[in-house]
Each structure stands twice: as C-alpha cells, then as structure tokens.
Amino acid sequence: MRMAKSDISIRIGPVVFQTPVFLASGICGYGEEYSPLIDAGKLGGIVTKTITLRPRMGNPPPRIRELPTGALNSIGLENVGLDVYLEDKLPRLAKRNVDVIVSIAAERAAEFDEIARALAGAGGFKGVELNLSCPNIDEEALDHGRDPAFVEKITRIVKDRLPDRAVLVKITPNVTDIGEVAKAAEAGGADGISAINTVVGIDFDLDTGKPFFYKGSGGYSGPGVLPIALQKVWEVAKAVSISVVGIGGISSVDDARKFFIAGASAVQVGTSLWQNPELPGEIVSAFTEHPEWMKKGPY
Amino acid sequence: MSRQLLVNTARPGRFTAAVVKNVDLSRRYFLLVLERPSGFAEPEPGMFIHLLPPAPGRFFLRRPLSILDSDDSTMSLIVVEKGAGTQCLRRVAAGDKLDFIGPLGNSFPHLPGERILAVGGGVGLAPLFYYRSKWSSKPGGTASGEYRLLYGARTQDDLFLDRFDWRPDDALFATDDGSHGFGGNVVELAAREIERAGADVLFSCGPSPMLEAAAKLARAKGIPHYVSLENRMGCGMGACRSCVVLVRDGEIEIYKTVCNDGPVFDADDLVWDKLPKG
Numbered sequence: 001m002r003m004a005k006s007d008i009s010i011r012i013g014p015v016v017f018q019t020p021v022f023l024a025s026g027i028c029g030y031g032e033e034y035s036p037l038i039d040a041g042k043l044g045g046i047v048t049k050t051i052t053l054r055p056r057m058g059n060p061p062p063r064i065r066e067l068p069t070g071a072l073n074s075i076g077l078e079n080v081g082l083d084v085y086l087e088d089k090l091p092r093l094a095k096r097n098v099d100v101i102v103s104i105a106a107e108r109a110a111e112f113d114e115i116a117r118a119l120a121g122a123g124g125f126k127g128v129e130l131n132l133s134c135p136n137i138d139e140e141a142l143d144h145g146r147d148p149a150f151v152e153k154i155t156r157i158v159k160d161r162l163p164d165r166a167v168l169v170k171i172t173p174n175v176t177d178i179g180e181v182a183k184a185a186e187a188g189g190a191d192g193i194s195a196i197n198t199v200v201g202i203d204f205d206l207d208t209g210k211p212f213f214y215k216g217s218g219g220y221s222g223p224g225v226l227p228i229a230l231q232k233v234w235e236v237a238k239a240v241s242i243s244v245v246g247i248g249g250i251s252s253v254d255d256a257r258k259f260f261i262a263g264a265s266a267v268q269v270g271t272s273l274w275q276n277p278e279l280p281g282e283i284v285s286a287f288t289e290h291p292e293w294m295k296k297g298p299y
Numbered sequence: 300m301s302r303q304l305l306v307n308t309a310r311p312g313r314f315t316a317a318v319v320k321n322v323d324l325s326r327r328y329f330l331l332v333l334e335r336p337s338g339f340a341e342p343e344p345g346m347f348i349h350l351l352p353p354a355p356g357r358f359f360l361r362r363p364l365s366i367l368d369s370d371d372s373t374m375s376l377i378v379v380e381k382g383a384g385t386q387c388l389r390r391v392a393a394g395d396k397l398d399f400i401g402p403l404g405n406s407f408p409h410l411p412g413e414r415i416l417a418v419g420g421g422v423g424l425a426p427l428f429y430y431r432s433k434w435s436s437k438p439g440g441t442a443s444g445e446y447r448l449l450y451g452a453r454t455q456d457d458l459f460l461d462r463f464d465w466r467p468d469d470a471l472f473a474t475d476d477g478s479h480g481f482g483g484n485v486v487e488l489a490a491r492e493i494e495r496a497g498a499d500v501l502f503s504c505g506p507s508p509m510l511e512a513a514a515k516l517a518r519a520k521g522i523p524h525y526v527s528l529e530n531r532m533g534c535g536m537g538a539c540r541s542c543v544v545l546v547r548d549g550e551i552e553i554y555k556t557v558c559n560d561g562p563v564f565d566a567d568d569l570v571w572d573k574l575p576k577g
Contacts, residue, residue, distance in 0.1 A: 029538030033559070036310050037400070037536070049538075058554060061575060064533050064541035066360045071533065078540050078554060222359055274361065274534050275351060277313060277400075 006291040008284075010044070010266055012243045013191025015126050015166040017044040017099060017266070020294060021256070021283045024247050024270030025050055025103040025129060025170070026075065030089040035096065037277040042284060045099030047194075047268060048089065050131045052104070053111045055081035060214045065203050070222015070249070070271055072201050074213040077105060077131075082115055086122050094124040101127040101168065104158075107144070112154050116161035127166030130158060133174075133197035146175050148184035155188025168245060170194035173232045179239030192243035194268065195236050196229045221271040225249040230262050237263025237296075251279070253286040261297030305525075305563050307405040309340035311536070318395045319373055324459045327380050328422070329389055330367075333397060335374045340402055342366045343409075344430035345527055345563045348376070348401030349535035352387040362388070363532050363558070365425035365504070366402065368432055379422050403535050404562045407502055407525055409434060415446045416498040418489045418513050420505030421457075424450055426527050426563075427504055428463065447471065447492065451485025451509070454478050486512040493520055500525070503566075507576050514566045524566035530557040530575055545570040 010020045025047040028034050040046050058078025065072040080089065085102075093100050102125050106112045112130070119128060132145035132154065144150045151169065159167045169185035171178060173196040182193045198219025203212040211217070229248025237244045243266065246259030251272040259267050269280045276282075287293055319332040349361040362384050364376045380386055391397065407430055417427040431446050448465075451473040452458050458472055458479055472480030473488040481488040486509060492498065493516070503513040504527040517524035533541035537559025546555045546568045555561065 027534070027539055029536075029540075033534070033536045033538035037313055058540065058543070060573075061543055061554075062531065063543065064360075064531055064539075066358070066531070068357055068359065070359055073533070073539075073541060075540055078543075271533075274539075275359070 006288055008287050008291050008294065010243075010294075012127065012166040012168070012245075012266070014164050015191075017126065019044045019284045020266035020287065021280050022047055022101065022245070022266060022268040023273070023280060024268035025131065027270040027273050030080075030085070031093045031096070031098060031100065032089075034273070034277060038273070038280065040098040041096060043099075043280050044266060045101055045126065046093065047101040047103050047129050048085075048093075049079055050077055050103040050105045051079045051082055051085045051115075052077060052106060053082050053115055055079060055084070062213065065212050065218065067220070067222065067224065069224030070220060072203055072213070072218040072220050073198070074215055074218040076215065082118055086118065090122065090124045100125040101129050101166070103129045103131050103170070105131040109154060109157060113157050113161070116158040120161045125165070127168060127191075128158060128162060129168040129170050129194055130154060131170050131197070133170055133172030145172050146181065148180050151181055152184040152188035155185045155190045159189035159191075166191045168192045168194045170197055170247075171236075172197050173228055173248075174200045178232050179235050182236040182240045186240045186242050190242060192245055192266075193236050193240060194245040194247055196225070196232045196248045199225050199228055221248070223249045223251045223255075223272065226251075226255055226258075230258055233259055233264050234262040250283075251275070253283050256283045256287075257293050260294050263296050265294070305405045305408060305565070307346070307403075307559070309342060309346065309402045311340070311401055311403050312338055313398070313400045314339060315396050315398050318391050318393055318397060320393050321389070321391050322462075324377070324462055325457050328457060328459070329378055329380075330462070331364075331376045331378055331388065331391070333374050333376070335369060335372055339374070342369050342374075342402035342429075343406030344433055345406035345426040346402040346404050347562065348374075348399040349403055349532065350376075350388070350397060350399040352384040353391060353395060353397060354387050358384050358387065360384075360531070360533065361400065361535060363403070363529070363535060363562075365422065365527070365562070366429055367425040368429055377422050377425050400535055404558060405560070407527070407563050410500060413445065413499040414497060415500050415502060416489055416492060417446065417448045417502040418451075418485055418505070418509070419449065419503070420451045420485055420509045423503070423505030423509075423527070425504070427502060430502070431466075447496075447498075449473065449485050449488050449492065451475075451488065451505075484512070485509065486516055489513065490516055493522070498522055503527070507574060511571055511574075514569075514571060517566060525563055526566045526569070527562045528557050528564060528574070529562070532558045534558070544575070545573040
C-alpha cells in the first residue's frame, strides 16, 4: 500500500511554502533560464537574482574562477533593474506557477524603501530576501550589512511596506559575530534569516602577480563552504527565534539534512545546480519520504 | 546580405551517455565519440554540450565542448589538452559514462545560396566542420562548393588530414611552417581566397588572435562575419552570467553571455579589445 504523500510545507512569517527547498539567488537567474532542466513549480520556490532600483552592468570579466570544491565569482550584481523585473521577469514566473522570493539590494535606506513600495503594489511573489551581504559590490555597501543598526533599520522599512509577505534577511558570514546581525534583523521584524551568502575569497594570477578578478576579491561558494555555512546557521539558530534558511555548499540530500539538524527550517540550493540541476527535486523527494528529517537535532 | 538573427532553438536536457571511442588525433588533440542519448535534441552547428570531467571532487565546473558531428546514434567532439580537466577527459575509455547538459547555445545562421568562407583553427574546427556535414548533405542545404572550409595549424601534425572526411575540393589548409598547404596563417589564406574567388560571408572559430585578424579582414572587405567564441562558464544556461562578453547594442555597450546569447555573435557587435584572450 502506498503511503499518503506527507506534508512538508513550511511557514515563514505570514506565508506558507509547499516545500522547504528553494533555489538560491544568483544561480538561477530570473527563474526562466533553468526551466528546461528544473521544474521549480515542485519546489518551495525560487529566490530570483538580486535586483536593484536601477539596472547594474556588473563587474568586468573574468567573473568566475574554478576551485576543486566550488568556485569564486565576481558577478557584481549585474541585473535588469526594478522596472524591467516587474514588467517582464516576474510575470513570466507567475505564468509558470512558481512561487517567488524577490531578492533586493540597495546602498541607501531610501532606495530600499522605494523598491519595497513598488513591490507592495505588485503581485506575483510571496516574499522578499534583503541581500545585505553580497561581497561583489562596493565595500561601503557590504559594511552596511555588517552594521546591526543599519540591518535593523532596513528590515523595518521593508517589513512595514510588506506586512503580508515573508521578509528574509540574507546575511554575510564575513563578520565576527553573525548572531548579532541576525538579532538585529529579528528586532527589525524579519520573518527569517537566510545564511550564508558567499565567503569572501581571493585568487592571484601567477603570471601577473595581480588578483585574478578586476575587483580583487570575489565570493566563494560550492561544496567547500558547507562546514562554514553549517557553523553560521547553528550560531544564528541559537541567536534568534524566527525561521532560518540554510544556504551554502549543499550538494547532496545529506548536506541538506545537516542544515535542519543545525536549526534551519528550510534550505536553498545554489552553486551545485551547475553540476546537478536535479538536486533540489531530489531533496524534495527525500524529505517527502522522510518528513522527520525536518526536525532540529540532536534526534 | 541582411543580418541574420541568431537564436537558439533546441531544448537542452541533462544526460549520461557512454563513450563509444576516444581517439588520439595528435600530441594535444583527441576525438571523443559519445552515444547520442534518445531525447537529445537535434543540434545545430555552433551548439555545444557542457561536459563534466569524470573525476568527482577534482573539478567543479563543466567544460563547454562544441559539437563536431552528430547522427542518430552518436555525437563527436574534438578536444585539446589545455589543463587538468581536459587531461582527465583524454583518459576516458570506451564504455565510460559521461554526464553532460545540452545541446546549448545558438548556432551559425543557415544561409543557402551564400558563398561562405569558414575560417578555423584548433578546436574551432568543430562547428565549422559540422556546418558543412549538416547543411551540404540536406536538400536545400548550402551546396558543396559554396561552403569553403579553411583550416590552419602550426604543422601538418595538427591538421588530422587522414582522420576526417575533408572532401578536399572545398577544404583548404594552412600551416605556419608550410609543412602542408598554404605556408602562413589561415587568415592570410582567407584573404587570398577572397581575392581569388570572392565570398559573401565569413564564419570563424578558433584562438582569439585568429578571430581578431578574421574580423579585421571581414571589415576591410565589407563582408558580414559571424564568430563563435569560447569562455569559462558556470551554468551554461544563461542564468549565472559568469561568461559574459561586452557587446554593442546601439549606442551603448552591454554584457551578453557566451553560453546562451552566443557562442555565435555578429562580429560587428563585439567590443574586440575587451574580449577574453585565449
């Protein structure tokens, strides 16, 4: 006899998602690009590529450096900007029946407010993720993401505009005490913490002696960052009582399980899609068979 | 000739397929023949597959490899040993399974009736060779004689003369050391051919200095030029934007992905001095 399919839906703040498995921001573009390979309608949703108020060209190439355990990237938040996103990108996903979390970034509070206000007037998405932690933009903007007072203020501005959406705050691992930043987001009204963004790293060209990337440093992602991400999620989960979304280095079902043990209630899969675009679906199937894997450890 | 819209049409999938054979072509080059899985869409010349070197934990990125030939049951690729990833591919044997995504990217425009001069070097042979076998074997295809394939290498050793069906009546060779065919580089040979027999359009694929020289030649002669580029890629699907090149779009310059907007571009659109060297 076949067992009834188990319910692995989760709630983040005011919003229910059908599964706890999402595609991480950046890797899956605006959601359409991977559609021949990934049926995102079966996932919790897609966190789309970070958008800013105005379009951004991104960093000059080269933008990627292979490592045995992942990659360094220096994309630099290239994006189409808020207007094109709302007019063109978001409606396409709505037609595909994919749940969307909109990733946004800005340098100033007023810009966050303007983006949130525009989003409040638009439909077709269930949540937002504040990218306060991309290492590939100006150092000043990244510093903002390390400042608890700024994080709290921005979170409150966005949550006030979007009370009925899930508001996630994606924070950087490149801080001394990640718990402090997570607490600030919670104090600002966040429904969840997404952790982690990429780990700052650098590589050098042996012929020129210069950094490999135009901007110098890049962001490290892929299987190699898994223990760092688990550590940070474990710290965040102890620091806050809101949802934690685990991100970083997931390349198997077992990796995903470890984030739940550490205290996450959902996961996002990123860089490993390049090798295995079927992985998010595999994690959903495994957790549907074993909903007990969504429990926090120790068992 | 009006400018052709370059679009990709085939729907990609992820496949695992067995190696049929792996043949040494020269000291650095080898030919990989794979089973063509059912469900693998009909590739167009210029398209590539994104192949994972079969050494888990050693390589993270897939390698984009342009399709050299494809029929109902097999698909072949020409690979040059460049780094550890392609070294790993050189060691695969018949029966080994390889993981790839494809077919990906756009293709060279199909231009029946045009006199096409195709200029290739190194593994850049693949899409140009495939164009000829695909379109000149079909009704309505570019008839033999209108598609001339010009291939250059350092020495005769890297021409693979007895490996492929070159149909010598419309294939011409250049070697730097003059050991076979035209003595000099393949773009100089192309210039001579344009003077001798004319051409309506130029295709090129190969090392970047060759592509640049071909672009200069096409501009000087006022001939449209389509060029296929190489770059390191992340996703291969147009999502991650790792493999971008700078392209003119009217008055402004924008980044386009080699994997999905390309690999074939109108040479007039490219910002040549900002292209990756390789």
